[in-house]
Amino acid sequence: MLLHDVLEAAEKKYGVQFNYAEDVIAGIHISPPADDLSIEDLIIFLETQSKLIFSRLNDSIILIKHHPKNLLCGYIKSSIDNLPIPLATLQKGTKGIVADNNGYFEISDYKPDDSYEIRALGHKSMILNLQDYDLNSCFTLLLEPDIQALSEIFISNYITKGISKLNNGSFNINIEEFEILPGLIDADVLNSVQAFPGILSVSETVSNINIRGGSHDQNLILWDNIKMYQSGHFFGLISMYNPQITQNVSLFKNGTDVAFSDGVSGTIAMYTEKKLNKTFNGSIGINLIDANGFADLPLGKKSSLQIAARKSISDFTKTPAYDQFFKRISQNNELQNDINSDQEFDFYDASLRWIYKINDKNELRLNFINVSNNLVFNENEIVNTVETSRESSVSQSSIAGGLQYLRKWNSKFNTTLEVYETDYKLESINANITESQRFLQKNQVSETSVKLIAEQKLNEKSHATFGYHFTETEVTNLDDVDVPRYKLLVSEVLREHSAFAKLNWKTLNKKTHVDLGFRYAYLDEFQKHILEPRLSVTHKLSNSLSIEALGEFKHQNTSQIINFQNDFLGVEKRRWQLTDNDSIPIIKSKQLSLGINFDNNDFLLSVEGYYKKVNGITSQSQGFQNDFEFAKTSGNYEVYGIDFLTRKRFDAFNLWLSYSYMDNKYHFKELYEDGFPSNFDITHAITFGSSYTINKFKLAAGLNWRTGKPLTEPIDGNDVVNNTINYAAPNSSSLESYFRVDLSALYYLDIGKKLKGQFGASVWNVFGKDNVINRYYRLSNVNLVEINELSLGFVPNVSARILF
Known part of the structure; x- marks a missing residue:
């Protein structure tokens, strides 16, 4: 029958309108479509039959046009249910194509012998060889599901391209597809996650990320499933995880998978590429902070190796960006003393990932990471008319390795064995010339982990996970003073056995998704049993509207404390400690959140309300700098909050606005009978961002505003009593509002057939605003002194990268 007649009937049946020029459909005959087709299936049928393009302009208008010359088209679907796979990627070298929400893709300027690798979350990769297909009509590609990755994209382009919300309530950042963010040249993971509502850093560092009002030590940070106890270079100003080798990031604010322990506030899990690479590629780059390199090396047909490394360039030159970073970390500590000299700072990181595909059923993965920060300076003083100099230093390092063995027993059952060892060390030597004293401090963490995971596909709707x-x-903590001789060495060990189980269920139409799981833990030192339920439910009310409910119980055995504000020369003040199930309790949390999302026509509106309570926190872990500074007690905090995000794309433009509201209160009965605002209670926070992409040029601009951090001030007019600061009620005041504007730009250049160039520039804090991020008070003799800590100032950065 004539296509014209089919279109007229479809307009009446589905309430849509087809727009086309008469000569486009003139004389085209097609087979009659089935009566039970949905409008989406009908479009696919008509495209296949007519060899025309059907583009949905909105819910009711569909545009019909000819295929351009030298253009082919196709659909990517699941081999299980034949449903479209949205946002699958087709990769050929550095050229990437993303399928739309119906799994439809187009390839222009192709050659008949071209090959593309097709990847989609939750499915196995496949190679598309064009010579194997009829290129004169749209064809269909079927991807096999991968039961190791069950979560599917729920909302794509959540903030910007490359960021997706999954149907288990988590967020995924695909570094390869990631678009530019304001103020960042590279996809710095721990800075990038702060673009999400409800996540920020009150101290403007990646070593103090606050997820929904929690302290940084309450975040579980994983690198290829290895727990890391260090976060940043430059003592927290940039992430220590090289973005060149990090390919995917999973972020959980709630509803965490039962396979994860710890992290009562949130989980940030980073992963290297999981596929076996068969072609060599790499890059070298430099910016005003570091030089870096990356290589992806195929080792035969069954193995590949990825290596990445970075090193600071401060050995060779001191750039404006370095000066601003050093100024930031040297505030209000011994580095700021004018008599100190010969300051040297250096950092590096090296990481690798090796995959060996033994056969179709067995695979080995090896990961290794080594990170170091070193700061050395001379403390100078004139003693008996003689100038004396002694060296002080502080270093922070991590080294970790992990091995994974994956076994696919059959099409429905597979197991994974994960083993890792992670070691962290913070050490300082403080020279006191006047007292002829040397003070050595160390904080070390050593952790060994073994995890076994089994996954079973039960049927088309459900999977089970056990582990x-x-x-x-x-x-280990060490304090060692040589004069007078004093040494305190404390080393503690804790072993935990855990078992977990989860049922993953979804309807055949994929509108409803449920993850229900339990995690059981036994701490043998205390003979303590802990049961933790986890829940994630998402449901699509329509193609545009969805709701979600998330909940979890979690615990953790480690936390960071501050003994004295001048620990580790005041550059790094926090040391890890283990629970003793008494004065240092096991930290436990419970959280519930409800959200609604509207996603239609490149417009997104997302609102989520939550409640979180965390018990067992210690006063030493919260960084008090008032009359509670030396208190040693435990308590809890409660948070009520709302996370809001809206995003709109206009062709080359992308705009987003996020807002978070929080009411975060401490309860320390021994310190203050009533609750009082948390040190991380940022009541209102707003982030506005915009990006523009045209051809090979990307530009981003954004602003961050938030209310000031809570502050305990001395009582005005009666601030000192009996040589002691007389404080008002705890955290009854707040600092001035924080405001920052950032810019960044990237340009891509074809240098040759196999060489690409990437050039970038960014400015952090464009207006150079001196934001006060912390304020505290000290007595000098009998006088009250106000001390302010300022944010990063105007930080320019430029970068150049060659890709090959």
Whole structure:
């Protein structure tokens, strides 16, 4: 029958309108479509039959046009249910194509012998060889599901391209597809996650990320499933995880998968590329902070190796960006003393990932990471008319390795064995010339982990996951003074056995998704049993409207404390400690959140309300700098909050606005009978961002505004009593509002057939605003002194990268 007649009937049946020029459909005959087709299936049928393009302009208008010359088209679907796979990627070298929400893709300027690798979350990759297909009509590609990755994209382009919300309530950042963010040249993971509502850093560092009002030590940070106890270079100003080798990031604010322990506030899990690479590629780059390189090396047909490394360039030159970073970390500590000299700072990181595909059923993965920060300076003083100099230093380092063995027993059952060892060390030597004294401090963490995971596909709607997890954590703290002789060495070990189970269920139409799981933990030192339920439910009310409910119980055995504000020369003040199930309790949390999302025509509106309570926190872990500074007690905090995000794309433009509201209160009965605002209670926070992409040029601009951090001030007019600061009620005041504007730009250049160039520039804090991020008070003799800590100032950065 004539296509014209089919279109007229479809307009009446589905309430849509087809727009086309008469000569486009003139004389085209097609087979009659089935009566039970949905409008989406009908469009696919008509495209296949007519060899025309059907583009949905909105819910009711569909545009029909000819295929351009030298253009082919196709659909990517699941081999299980034949449903479209949205946002699958087709990769050929550095050229990437993304399928739309109906799995439809187009390839222009192709050659008949071209090959593309097709990847989609939750499915196995496949190679598309064009010579194997009829290129004169749209064809269909079927991807096999991968039961190791069950979560599917729920909302794409959540903030910007490359960021997706999954149907288990988590967020995924695909570094390869990631678009530019304001103020960043590279996809710095721990800075990038702060674009999400409800996540920020009150101290403007990646070593103090606050997820829904929690302290940084309450975040579980994983690198290829290895727990890391260090976050940043430059003592927290940039992430220590090289973005060149990090390919995917999973972020959980709630509803965490039962396979994960710890992280009562949130989980940030980073992953290297999981596929076996068969072609060599790499890059070298430099910016005003570091030089870096990356290589992806195929080792035969069954193995590949990825290597990445970075090193600061401060050995060779001191750039404006370095000067601003150093100025930031040297505030209000011994580095700021004018008599100190010969300051040297250096950092590096090196990481690798090796995959060996033994056969179709067995695979080995090896990961290794080594990170170091070193700061050395001379403390100078004139003693008996003689100038004397002694060296002080502080270093922070991590080294970790992990091995994974994956076994696919059959099409429905597979197992994974994960083993890792992670070691962290913070050490300082403080020279006191006047007292002829040397003060050595160390904080070390050594953790061994073994985890076994089994995954079983039950039917087309459900999967089950079971597992066992053993961890042994040792924390050592050392204080060593030579004059007068004093040494305190404390080393503690804790072993935990855990078992977990989860049922993943979804309807055949994929509108409803449920993850229900339980995690059981046994701490042998205390003979303590802990049961933790986890829940994630998402449901699509329509193609545009969805709701979600998330909940979890979690615990953790480690936390960071501050003994004295001048610990580790005041550059790094926090040391890890283990719970003793008494004065240092096991930290436990419970959280519930409800959200609604509207996603239609490149417009997104997302609102989520939540409640979180965390018990067992210690006053030493919260960084008090008032009359509670030396208190040693435990308590809890409660948070009520709302996370809001709206985003709109206009062709080359992308705009987003996020807002978070929080009411975060401490309850320390021994310190203050009533609750009082948390040190991380940022009541209102707003982020506005925009990006523009045209051809090979990307530009981003954004602003961050938030209310000031809570502050305990001395009572005005009666601020000092009996040589002691007389404070008002705890955290009854707040700092001035924080405001920052950032810019960044990237340009891509074809240098040759196999060489690409990437050039970038960014400015952090364009207006150079001196934001006060912390304020505290001290007595000098009998006088009250106000001390302010300022944010980063105007930080320019430029970068150049060659890709090959």
